[in-house]
Amino acid sequence: MSVLVYIDHAGGKLKKAALEATTYASKVAQKTGGEVTAIALGSIDEGALAALGAYGATKVLKAGESHFDNFDAGAYTKAIAKAVEQTAAQVVIFTHNSSGKSLAPRVSARLKAGMVAGAIDVPNTDGGFSVRKSVFSGKAFADYQIHTDVKVISLNPNSIPVEKGDGSAAVASFDSGVSAADFRIKVLERSTSTDSIPLPEAELVVSAGRGLKGPENWGMIDELAAELNAATACSRPVSDVGWRPHHEHVGQTGITVRPNLYIAIGISGAIQHLAGVNNSKVIVVINKDSEAPFFKAADYGIVGDAFDVVPKLIDAVKAFKAQA
């Protein structure tokens, strides 16, 4: 099947998510016999796009008009739908991140193409086309069968490792047919912190809860995260009272993460919190209460006071890095 993959980029660079999506697209193409075309909208240089060849794309379509530097899901959808038509793509792949979550459903509805949001594995094509995803906020998995000829998939970040080979993709300019008049949303400003790792994409996460007592105590959490090159997260009550920003709130009503390592400090492990994190590969719990429910969901644990344990843990990480 011919596969089209949407390339997410920021500040002139490909996001890690784009490399995962291209790797995934190439696995789908290998499985079903077809080629991968990538599509990128907005300002990014051709060298960066040609590099997608090493991840499995044969061709990259680029519509670089400056109006695409203003994100509008409706206008973007028109451009992507035209690329689907032009490449006769049967599978269209996005990342399940903020832009993909806005675009994939629009593209799906426009093309009347069945969609799976947040895929965690390559499709199973034995006797149909089925894609696995997490449901009930991580409490279960479901296999979705897509019944339409064209299929839309948004890939959950951190679900498959990036695979890099050789080669470079041919970058062609793409006439999307979309003009400035198609943009009905005006982006006024965009602020992203470049020093911290976006939580949904992070491979390591350090998370803390109400056990930390107050926002002034987060210094050691930030330090541990920085030493490990991890993103920071928190439990819901912590963001509700404003100790930490809302976008750090993980759990059933926050965001779902599945990093390689999730370290929970001073978090009790309520069912709604666990729902958002229990698909992490390895879970470490630090809690002074040996009865805290989180220990039942953990791989490793330390029963102890966070204010004693975390500084010692920071020292241990420093020592480990010095010797490595």
Added chain:
Amino acid sequence: MKVLVCISQTPDTTAKIAFTDGNTQFNKDGVTYIMNPTDEWYALVRAIEVKEQAGGSVTVVNVGTADNDPIIRKALAIGADDAVRIDCDPKDAYEVAAQIAEYAKAEGFDIVFTGKETIDYNGFTVGGMLAELMDLPYISMATHMSLEGNTATIDREIEGGQEKAQVDTPFLISANKGLAEQRIPNMRGIMMSKRKPLKVVAAADIAALSTISSYELPPQRSSVTLVDPENPAELIRLLHEEAKVI
């Protein structure tokens, strides 16, 4: 402002998740249902605030069978004016979005609200699909909205940051934490909700584009390995040598 809020029914956050019929059906036995949290806490309340600020009306719509009526009544108790239930048991997000679009197209809504995602099927999909089917601009995961005349200024969450955008009515917005503060229905609201109109309309002839063929529960974790609090270096060694995650 004529405002529409799309609400979904989901299992309670503490519900036991289990399956029947060879893992092909969700086991509803003993499960209590609630209004999807982001729909209730943020989308519905922000919609009511729009009415309080600019006048107009708030309609809630649900695609579902009669057992969804309790959450619809709750939305009326919190402050919606009227409700529409499209009578069917939808199989995927497209079916939900397409049913709502069929009903809403001719109604002339100025703002359509959805929650950012449901806590059962976790799709983030109905809002985007509905926006496309109704040809509306779509701002997802909104954390703040201010409205002046027909122009809204909206903050939305993006990876590692925020985006501020402007859009004129009509538009569709999906609600994230921060957009409003949860409201608990009071006695007067509950009494009034019983008299507010809940119209049941027949479903249009729309088929789902995807279906769930089976479910699986995640594997159980083996029991926890405890490390001496005086010796966190041992934890680092285990994470490096045994778990191989650092």
